[in-house]
Amino acid sequence: MLKRFSIQVVIRIVLLAITIFVLAWVYMQSQMFFNAVTLTIIFILQLVELFRYINSTNRELARFFLSVLHGDFVISIHEGEKGKSFRELESSMLQILDAYKQVKIEKEAQYQFLQLLINQLPIGIVSIEGNEIALMNASAEKLLEAQGTRNLALVEQRNPWITTMLGEHGSRLIELKRNYTTTSLAVQVSSSRILDKNYTLITLQDIHSEIEQKEIEAWHKLIRILTHEIMNSVTPIASLTETMQSMLTEKQGQLKPVEAVTTETLGDIRFSLNTIHKRSEGLLNFVEKYRALTRVPKPVLQPIMLMPFLKTITTLMEPELKRQHIHIATEVEEESLYITADSNLIEQVIINLITNSIYALRHTTDKMIILRAYRRERHVVMEVYDNGAGIREKEMSEIFIPFFSTRKEGSGIGLSLSKQIMSLHGGNIQVTSTPGEKTSFYLLFKGQ
Secondary structure (H helix, E strand, C coil): CHHHHHHHHHHHHHHHHHHHHHHHHHHHCHHHHHHHHHHHHHHHHHHHHHHHHHHHHHHHHHHHHHHHHHCCCCCCCCCCCCCHHHHHHHHHHHHHHHHHHHHHHHHHHHHHHHHHHHHHCCCEEEEEECCEEEEECHHHHHHHCCCCCCCHHHHHHHCCHHHHHHHHCEEEEEEEEECCEEEEEEEEEEEEEECCEEEEEEEEEECHHHHHHHHHHHHHHHHHHHHHHHHHHHHHHHHHHHHHHHHCECCCCCECCHHHCCHHHHHHHHHHHHHHHHHHHHHHHHHHHHHHHCCCCCCCCEEEEHHHHHHHHHHHHHHHHHHCCCEEEEEECCCCCEEEECHHHHHHHHHHHHHHHHHHCCCCCCCEEEEEEEEECCEEEEEEEECCCCCCHHHHCCCCCCCCCCCCCCCCCHHHHHHHHHHHCCCEEEEEEECCCEEEEEEEEECC
């Protein structure tokens, strides 16, 4: 096609050259004035034809590219008007328009499908471009009470917390009270830059029913443990009380006279009273431990350099560890690594974890505890590792429940208290374990 176009242009240029040559020769022959005028007109017409031939093609291409730019697929391409050399070009232009039209149709279908899919999601999705809402699905409209509106100012007026979240980003749990009902929203805010435009993405999920279900499960577990502990104390008390009453009562239900009470009977009564006293003290001690879970003080936050902090704990626990023949090591990724927390409360958590490790190592030969501190993604992590007995899989989901313990003499509040302390710090505590090999507890703090 390009070759044919070039040939057409060359032919016109050759004709122009011939015309110029003949015109110059005629001008040299002054007696042929009429021929000179005629040749001049022919020369001008040939120039006009050459420019028309080239410009018409440029105009056709310009129309084609503008139609592609603006998505106009109804333009007509005049096939064959410029000869055979342009038929392939015109055919290709039509094919490109058809292909582009098909791509646009497919993109529109994909967009409609994406809109349908997003509207079916139970999670609310809001996309904000600058100060305008670019996308908001049906779930978000319902949760934000913003049906049919894309006005960000109006949505923020109905939901003032959005303004704060847009400035902070991250994730939060928002509790909304509307029409005598309470809704708990898990909100996640992130931002991105696409095609030189800034977008803010907000996802919202109503987790009120899930929270209620978890609370019910937690209460059931707690009540089961409380019932078990109380019954263990009250049952022998009731039994011993009934026994003492039978010792002091005749068969007819009358009180025995003093002279009928033997020394042996008094000894049995005293033994029963001592047992009741011990069980009562045990029950009071249990209640006091339960109260301790509700008395965790509010953390006093301050920067804590982790290297000296862990060294201090190691020094504090060293005498007990030496008695148990346990080697302890400290590994801190960066000397400048720090967290913002209450040092007393976090120290209490780590000492509790070390105490648990000491118990887990009682049957291990080469006993080792390692305290580690490092960065992982967006968190600063403190890890307490031991190569002890590990935790069985069926116990992993229960170790943080208050009063659950795998030790006979254990109180069962250490790990639940540690979890509560970490929660007050906006962090979390996690555990991994291989029974018979190792256990690691991880204290996760937000990155500094």
